[in-house]
Amino acid sequence: MLTILFDGIAYGMLLFVLSVGLCVTLGLMNFINLAHGAFAMAGGYLTVVMMNWYGISFYWCLPAAFIVSAVLGVVLERTLYSRLYDKTHLDQVLFSIGLIFIATAAVDYVMGASQQIINLPAELNGRFEFLGASIGVYRLFVIIICGLLTVLLQYVIGRTRFGSRLRASVDDRRVARGLGIDVTGIFALTFAVGSGLAGLGGALGASILSMDPTFPLKYMIYFLIVISVGGTTTITGPFFASILLGIADVAGKYFVPSIGGFIIYSIMVLVLIFKPEGLFTRSTRR
Amino acid sequence: MSAVTSENLRPIGTPSEQLVAAARWRWFEFLFWGIAILCGLSMFAPMLGFNVPIIPSKMMLMSEILILGLLALSIDLCLGYAGLVTLGQGAFFGIGAYTAGLLAKHGAGVAPLSDPILGLLAAGLVAGFVGFATSFLVLRGSDLTRLMVTLGVALIVEELVNKLKDITGGSDGLQGVMSSPILGIWEFDLFGKTAFWYTLIVVFICFWFCRRLVNSSYGYSLRAIKGNALRARAIGVPVNARLIQVYTLAAAIAGIAGGLLAQTTQFASPDMVAFHRSADSLLMVIFGGAGYLYGGLIGSVVFRIMQDFLSNITPQYWLFWVGVVLVLLVLFVRNGIIGLLSAAVSRSKGAGK
Amino acid sequence: MMKRRLLLAGVAAGAFAVPFAGMLTSAVAQEVVKIGLIATLTGPQASSGRQKVAGARLFMAQNGDTIAGKKIELIIKDDTGVADQTRRIAQELIVNDKVAFLAGFSLTPLALAVAPVITQAKVPAIIMTAGTSVITERSPYFVRASFTLPQQTIPITEWAAKNGIKTAVSLVSDYGPGIDAQDAFKMGLEARGGKVVEQIKAPLANPEFAAFLQRAKDLKPDALFLFVPAPTAGSLMRQVVDRGISQAGIKVIGTGDITDDDQLNGMGDAVIGLTTSHFYSAAHDSPMNKKFVADFKAANNNLRPNFIGVSGYDGMHLMYEALKKTNGNTDGTALVEAMKGMKLESPRGTFSIDPATRDIVQDVYIRKVERKDGELYNIEFDVVKDVKDPTHK
Secondary structure, three states, rough: OOHHHHHHHHHHHHHHHHHHHHHHHHOOOOOOOOHHHHHHHHHHHHHHHHHHHHHOOHHHHHHHHHHHHHHHHHHHHHHHHHHHHOHHHHHHHHHHHHHHHHHHHHHHHHHHHOOOOOOOOOHOOEEEEEEEOOOOOOOOHHHHHHHHHEEEHHHHHHHHHHHHHHHHHHHOHHHHOOOOHHHHHHHHHHHHHHHHHHHHHHHHOOOOOOOOOOHHHHHHHHHHHHHHHHOOOOOOEEEEEEEEHHHHHHHHHHHHHHHHHHHHHHHHHHHHOOOOOOOOOOOOOO | OOOOOHHHHOOOOOHHHHHHHHHHOOHHHHHHHHHHHHHHHHHHOOOOOOOOOOOOOOOHHHHHHHHHHHHHHHHHHHHHHHHOOOOHHHHHHHHHHHHHHHHHHOOOOOOOHOOOHHHHHHHHHHHHHHHHHHHHHHHOOHHHHHHHHHHHHHHHHHHHHHHHHHHOHHHHOOOOOOOOEEEEOOOOOOOOHHHHHHHHHHHHHHHHHHHHHHHOOOHHHHHHHHOOOHHHOOOOHHHHHHHHHHHHHHHHHHHHHHHHHHHOOOOOOOHHHHHHHHHHHHHHHHHHHOOOOHHHHHHHHHHHHHHHHHHHHHOOOHHHHHHHHHHHHHHOOOOOHEEEEEEHHHHHHHHHH | HHHHHHHHHHHHHHHHHHHHHHHHHHHOOOOEEEEHHHHHOOOOOOHHHHHHHHHHHHHHHHHHOOEEEEEEEEEEOOOOOHHHHHHHHHHHHHHOOOEEEEEEOOOOOHHHHHHHHHHHHHOOOEEEEOOHHHHOOOOOEEEEEOOOOHHHHEEEEEEEEHHHHHHHHHEEEEHHHHHHHHHHHHHHHHHOOOOEEEEEOOOOOOOHHHHHHHHHOOOOOEEEEEEEEEEHHHHHHHHHOOOOOOOOOOOOOEEHHHHHHHHHHHHHHHHHHOOOOOOOOOOOOHHHHHHHHHHHHHOOOOOOOOHHHHHHHHHHHHHHHHHHHOOOOOHHHHHHHOOOOOOEEOOOEEEEEOOOOOOOOEEEEEEEEEEEHHHHHHEEEEEEEEEEEOOOO
16 A cells, blocks of 8 residues: 555656656746657656666766756757747647657657667665565655755745746746846746756656657656646646646556556546646736 | 738628628639549549549548548637637547447448438537537636646547447457448448548538638637637627537537548547547647638648658658658748748738839 | 739649649559558557568568569558558558558557458458457458467466466456457466466556556466567566566566567566567577578667567568469469468478468467577577467357
């Protein structure tokens, strides 16, 4: 029982790190970036290449995945995405789907269509018993890293000068610019961090989720579920939504495997019927 | 996506004259359907002894394009006219496909039951009914909420199709669908000739109906909702009722499209309900340009031909080039293919002055 | 104003006219036999399509492209793994390209979708992957060059019963072949005195197996039987290891799909000792297979051939032999007749086509994952000869 709870939390945490970047771009910048999963895929494949081709330690892959995805994010943001902030959501959807197609085919071309597998360092494999629950060491590792990131994110957005500038830019871009805030720079940096987090999530998830060229499309639905259930006005909303969905998904599959597939979708539909703006939404400001 | 160009182009006159003028059939529309008919007629050329190199070799592809166009049309009705974003149209498409498929399978031989036209009506009715039942879910919330609720419904329907193995055949698909001759006269053939004519006629009738609808005062009330739901309500448009009606109608049309696919391909599979079906068709509407009725049709024509063309050249990496086209289209054009055309025309007009 | 309309119409016209452009070139040259290979080259099943195409191409490279004085032309199409696409492509290949054979079909629904078409057109279709038994019964023009799930599953139940496995849980993907595998496993094991405690079905598109595996683990059976389509085997095995199934004293067994040669080497030492039953291993010890593996790797960027690759290869072989036998006659019924009872040498060993069912009859090996020459391989240590699909009447 506790094992299930633990697995659910780990899965949820992973979902959160993967999707929090999308939450930032959508909620704060009002930009629908469906290609978010492509950044996660970049991080995942980078890990695969570094570990399997060059034998670099897994621990170095994590920061590398963050940095490379973030740089990739900033480059794309400056060259492509920034031209689309003023376009309609439909255009943004079409554009980011186009990017997914390109990323999928490109990865396929370079890495092949097979699933990529990495082998974690020995100390992260294995399990131990704790309070009657069987704990996977790697999942614990995932929970700790994702937990730290969440606290850090919450702190940066809520408590720092950068966070308040970001929130100001989001609330009213023109006024913020008038106050001397470098809105363009802030957006670029935010986009980079969001992409970087996705990359990190991809690296962390490379051994749990499967890394293949269809990754961005396969997980897009999950990202969107997290965001729509959690709402996009806070970071804590998607966080709790991810945990909830993670636990519900794992527990559902464990206890009633025959309808396991329904559970996550049903929860989403139910939540959205009763709370159309998401479960954890501050009263809307705009 | 406001500022629909066709409205700006309207000749000046009294409001009622304008409405009548807007509803008039334009010659380019005749051309569009005329070409579709010509495509169909080309199959008779060899029989008449003409040495026309046009052989009906892509009949199946053209039927499929028309069917997808019809599905896209149903989305355009929601999205382009009522401003209702939906990512779940595949659910109704699939329901229609299974309804028509099951009817053809179990009704085989029983004369009136097995007729394809009856099958289509049933497909439309059942899909419309499910659409009505789920329409209450899309009344509230933002675009994202609607997107996800409709997607959620579609995913649940997909799971159901997979689980109800005894009825639907599960993931193997519905086997043994035997389409009877239409009205007992026209048999479906391997070349897809009958299928093409049948599809073309059904799609045209649905299109004609939608065209009448959006050019009526009813259609204008939908556009008012899209423009601003609060104001529409203030001037007396029953917003919720309208949304329910248009969503139900769109579901029924999607169901008919699904029924067409099941009848012309003689099977139904969970692919027809799958997420990618909904996503692709939404993509085609945006690709073609939302809010023109022709957007979905032209979108699916261009998109599918592009896909067919590219995947014949590079069966493994065609997706890359499709992606490039999408990105370039968004970067340089507004409102999809139709937007591209208007932009090109404005430029040529500017040059002519 | 009018110009805009004009342009709009022009494009609409052009768009509709494009399909015709291709038809101008469809004059069929003499003495060419076309084979339409419908593979899934994009999407989640893409890796299986690659293997198949590579296998088919390799056979042509090794054996030339002329049979009975006719030139063989291979037309490769991507069906994206969607059944109505497979069907449309099949129809186009038959009607436009006048192919003598269809081949491919990554998934069961894709094969089933073309059944009415090939029956109507009398064109033989060689199944190179799809593994549900029932497919060959759906059209008299299907011939299978791959395998069926029951055929692969029964031998492992024999092995399990011999090795003291009394209780088992099965975990399969929820689609045709998965159901076939779990049913065959239950039938086989219970006929030999064992008991299947629970049959778990995971959704086909399933990113997370953790919960299902935990459930299987908590049921504490002697063995856990696994089947998923080969392209998802990697992540499943990763999680089997992560969950410590073997450490809990549960023997992990399955069909060869879960230790797919394509991915096996990446799975790590944790899968060493895993026992599976299957018809092909890249480590199969025969001169023909050694050459096959070496040539395959050389032509495909060092990709290791798997059971789909060998099925693509053997599928081509079947078609070549059939054409040889009919002396170039491309009548569909004659070709199917020619293939019935055919016995061929293959990298997997010898296989034959059952004249009654047009299904494949072949040896099924029991293998264990071992490290050999620094890489992980399925090493065959036992064999069940000439296995027929047990569910065909």
